[in-house]
Amino acid sequence: MADLRPVTCCFSGYRIEKMPFRNEDCPAARELFAALDAAVAEAAADGCTRFLSGMSTGFDLWAAEAVLRARAALPVQLLCAVPFDGQADRFPLEWKRRFNRCLLAADKVYALSRSYHAGCFAARNRFMVDASSRLICYYDGRSGGTAQTVHMAEQSGLKIVNLADGQLSLL
Template sequence: MIADRRTSVAFTGHRTYRGAAADALRRTVGELYARGFRTFLSGMAVGFDLAAAEAVLELRERMPGVRLVAAVPFRGQEMRFSPADRERFRRVLAEADSVEVLAPAYHRGCYAVRNDFLVDNARVLVAWYDGSPGGTRYTVRRALGRRLEVVNLCPAAPVPPAPEPTLFG
């Protein structure tokens, strides 16, 4: 459950993330806490999502009121991970304050549903976005289109422009 979108942060990033921004990630999470953000949403994918969740759990050890919400796109997502990443996923899930499983099983589009959930329940999006196509680009563009503050920790790529508004969105 998301307490208040206005004090919530979501994370999005590439599965290929290997810790390059670990210090910046921890610092950003701390700075957002100092600004009053208390709920942090992770999409629980391998790479940046799990690293961000771990940074939130680290902060929670030192600061009161920090909540981690695990937004799992479908039940059994971790079965597609390597054994090491599966264990990491399960550890983070066990320590999360709330778990939102968005579908009972994999279905086409379930990752987009998860990405929409992240954007729709946050005020800030912290990204590891390198400019490549895919779910991270989709999520960053959706966040910009919804006027979220976007913090991109990947120095390799600029944040893409927000999509043009349409009649319906």
């Protein structure tokens, strides 16, 4: 089986409630979305064709949507790494809709566990890092799952593109 890591990029970032903005129409959000589109295009130009999203609210789903936008012009695939069946059951309605749209449009879905269990998000993060050569993230130094994923990516030698670096001046 071919090693697809060189052509695979994963995403990690905060859920919507941990982002520094709540309104997706604000300048900081629009700037982040533009940076996300540019990061996907740059990764594609560097040879990445497979993009793995962890499918949580906020950055993960914005990243999945960026891949779907890019797919209109670039030969890229959206891969969804769902940590457990029913992940979106407790999402607010609009996020459930976005989750389902991305899942239905995905080129491949990895359902990593039948049910929630302690450690299922960490297992998803490890799965994505182990499958990738690049991480596009939004990480501002706070502890949590994004920090864990960034540290895994550093230890595994992934190229890391941190979109928070350019955002901090906008907040």
